Amino acid sequence: MGKYIIKGGNKLNGEVFISGAKNAVLPILASTILNSGICILKNVPMLLDTFVAMDILRDLGCKVTYGENTVVINSKDMNKTNVKEELVKKMRSSIIFLGAIISRFKEASISYPGGCNLGKRPIDFHLEAFKKLGIKIDDNQNLIRASVNEIKENIIDLPFASVGATQNIILASIFVKGKVVIKNCAKEPEIIDMVNFLRKMGANIYGEGTNTITINGVENLKDMVEYTVMPDRIEAGTFLCMSAITNGNIKVNGIVPHYLSSLIDILEQIGCEIIKSKESIKIKNSKNLKCIDFLETKPYPYFATDLQPQIMALLSTLDGISVIKENIFEARNKHIPELNKMGCNIVEDNNIFIINGVNSLIGRNVFAKDLRGGAGLITAGLFAEGETVVDGACYINRGYEYLDKKLSILGADIKYIED
Structure with a gap:
């Protein structure tokens, strides 16, 4: 199934080009x-x-x-x-x-x-x-x-x-x-x-x-x-969450910023500085990010369920209590026990997730049980102290092209090992 091995603590910096959707x-x-x-x-x-x-x-x-x-x-x-x-x-x-x-x-x-x-x-x-x-x-x-x-x-x-x-x-x-x-x-x-x-x-x-x-x-x-496929807004949103959790400074290129409006609104609410241009988004490091009271997933143009695990990992590292309600998929919660293994404090109540922010996470062996949940675990691993091993990479590879290579270019210590 393959695995990703991440040594956390590196800030993401640089530019990344987004793949087709x-x-x-x-x-x-x-x-x-x-x-x-x-x-x-x-x-x-x-x-x-x-x-x-x-x-x-x-x-x-x-x-x-x-x-x-x-x-x-x-x-x-x-x-x-x-x-x-x-x-x-x-x-x-x-x-x-x-x-x-x-x-x-x-x-x-x-x-x-x-x-x-x-x-x-x-x-x-x-x-x-x-x-x-x-x-x-x-x-x-x-x-x-x-x-x-x-x-x-x-x-x-x-x-x-x-x-x-x-x-x-x-x-x-x-x-x-x-x-x-x-x-x-x-x-x-x-x-x-x-x-x-x-x-x-x-x-x-x-x-x-x-x-x-x-x-x-x-x-x-x-x-x-002949046709050119649109850029992947979920991949772009994932990189924005990864940059925010590492206090990074990246530019996401080749995208349609308007399609990420709901995520950008949330990132700005928690204190990220976002600069949009025609086909790119810059996210600048912000040291004093704060939690958000309530967030819920809904069909577009509202907040995407496919970004719920990634934003959850980010909110888990911010002071205060954040609440996420998952309205689309009843079982989009398999990443939560794995995040809690790393030190997150997340409580579930009928697809309402109460996130008590913590100051640090510890690298652990965790298992991706679905595509976006796996992306959430990698997001947490980039922040965590020590080494995080994310098994079940086959799920993650269903939705992210060259993820380890793109993150490495941005300064992450990550490698992919195929079983």
Whole structure:
């Protein structure tokens, strides 16, 4: 599974360039099925999840090549509609392939997805929406089969602004005869990026980034598309938290600062000095950071659940009591016992986390049990006295490209060891 070994205490200083967004590239890779031609994707992060998505495309019959953060997909000869179970189990977001395959072939099958275990992450929103599009769903304990004669026009009002459900509905509706309207849809930047890609492919979609997205069906798509994936706002936010906890001074480059507004607000509230430019953010060292009374995770544009473990590690080192409420994932708490091993004082109460700040942390052997929780443990390890060993690096490597190398350039004492 691999491990990260960190010797804490070094301030982060310098500049870091952010990779392409994991949460954007995966649905875009699934979208390449739709045009029955060639797609050239640039700024693709070479992550474990990226390779799983490419393996799924290959198994479906697509030709996939890659090099230097560029991936070329030719889906012309795609000849399968069932996604192999062993690949699905590696990545929960593989469910996004269901909408793309049903859109092109009118039938698809996929087993229940795997990925990080964050509690109930139901795909019921996806399946209920598909039924409203006229898609027949045969859902047994392990396998989902979907089939349709023609996608139907409809207005779908989501009970929750689910990112995955929003994306799957869009993909399934590309060739609808008429239009599909999604209300209470997710507004995440990664959805905007997927829509921009689909629009470049020839899709007719508008309303992305608002509460309502409309898909006007088209008959066909362009058979050659080139697109550059957006930068990863969660990676950028992680580096900002890591800089703050080490009292560092870094510049995060190649990003869209607006997409990090909720995190920037929190960092400024605790006393960090933030300087924004068009494509970068500077965070300057501040010795007298203070706790924050209350913070809760919500869908974009509010504070991202994917940054909860990292900000928790930071708040754990500040004087006073901070409170975080996790509203998105019921089991996004597996990092807390590991943080407490290092000396944090965090108490859980029904997804409300009470953080009593401490002055020091001690390096320990800890285990990452999911992607962002692992990033939170590394954040704490950069601050802790002595050596911190974070096992379960395979989870972390699902979402961070060259993490050890980027941190080393900034002055951290960190190395990655593969088992």
